Amino acid sequence: MITFAALGDYAHRQPLAYAQIRARCLGDIRVVADPARADIVAVAHSKDLDRHAPALRQLSADQRLVLLSEEPFWDTIWGHDPLRRDLRHPAPDGPLPVTQLNHRTSRLYAFDRIPYFLLTDGHFRTRYALWFGRNARKSPRDWQAHFAALPGQAAFMMARRVSPRYEVAFPGSSLRSLCNQRSAIAEACQGPGFAHMGKGWPDNTIRQALVDWHLEKYLALRGRFRFVSAIENTHEPAYVTEKLFDAYALGSVPLYMAGPDHRVRELAPDPESWVNLWDTAPERVPERLSAVAFGPAFCDAYTAQQQRLAELFRDRATLDAELDRLRAALVAEFAAVLGSGLIANR
Numbered sequence: 001m002i003t004f005a006a007l008g009d010y011a012h013r014q015p016l017a018y019a020q021i022r023a024r025c026l027g028d029i030r031v032v033a034d035p036a037r038a039d040i041v042a043v044a045h046s047k048d049l050d051r052h053a054p055a056l057r058q059l060s061a062d063q064r065l066v067l068l069s070e071e072p073f074w075d076t077i078w079g080h081d082p083l084r085r086d087l088r089h090p091a092p093d094g095p096l097p098v099t100q101l102n103h104r105t106s107r108l109y110a111f112d113r114i115p116y117f118l119l120t121d122g123h124f125r126t127r128y129a130l131w132f133g134r135n136a137r138k139s140p141r142d143w144q145a146h147f148a149a150l151p152g153q154a155a156f157m158m159a160r161r162v163s164p165r166y167e168v169a170f171p172g173s174s175l176r177s178l179c180n181q182r183s184a185i186a187e188a189c190q191g192p193g194f195a196h197m198g199k200g201w202p203d204n205t206i207r208q209a210l211v212d213w214h215l216e217k218y219l220a221l222r223g224r225f226r227f228v229s230a231i232e233n234t235h236e237p238a239y240v241t242e243k244l245f246d247a248y249a250l251g252s253v254p255l256y257m258a259g260p261d262h263r264v265r266e267l268a269p270d271p272e273s274w275v276n277l278w279d280t281a282p283e284r285v286p287e288r289l290s291a292v293a294f295g296p297a298f299c300d301a302y303t304a305q306q307q308r309l310a311e312l313f314r315d316r317a318t319l320d321a322e323l324d325r326l327r328a329a330l331v332a333e334f335a336a337v338l339g340s341g342l343i344a345n346r
Contacts, residue, residue, distance in 0.1 A: 005038035008048030053091035136310035140299035153193035160200025272301035
């Protein structure tokens, strides 16, 4: 049995903070409140390495410190070398040895069929089973009529982030920030038919302040727009959040940014059913969206995609298998860390 404790302001944003994942790990990993009783002591954000460095240096010789990050956004903007597993983090009081487990340095987020983020709350599978089950009953002709009747062109529900600090890329890797690019795309889409919602826009809604941001998003956008942005804040091949699935659930076409190695193509294998803006200049996006034809070829592909997603979420066994995969990966990664010689107070 491996004992685990998380500390810091971001302790609620790591795999074992979520009840569904924590329950699946019972019998292999025991979560404890007191870091002094844990084999693995984790923080979820590099900011907490800085804030808690003096306490983290007091770990005993048989404990291991882990930066357990679920967010490539944090890794790329605030982290130090997200491509490296074993770090000496430059804390204010000196270098702090830590093992970094993120999308690049571990197998934790290498999903089989359901991406990690959808495992963090049971409502995702419940809602998607309902929404995609309903959508899958539509025929290609139904979808053609649906898109012809939609009043809006595109919605962008996301934080507006524009700064030189978001111009982050890593040579030899497809990992890069998309914050500036997706904000520029949204800003290029102005006028009737376009909507912008979220932090940094005139609407300025902060999703964390909403009682149920996911359901409110669905209710706000359903049946209104032909396209809905699903562009992530970071390009990382295995990093796929709810955004792609939400766009399809809404009966809209997802806008995405995916390089050649991105795994979104496993989830939406027919490129007719989504729009990849990877090589499209922001100022050309409105023109490109206007050129999309909602004809028979598109409607056939879109119908097949809705049926594919309905099948993915219909069977609870698929979710259970993905949770088991994550449990095994957590156990394997923690066991490897405990077998290493990296000790926080050296």
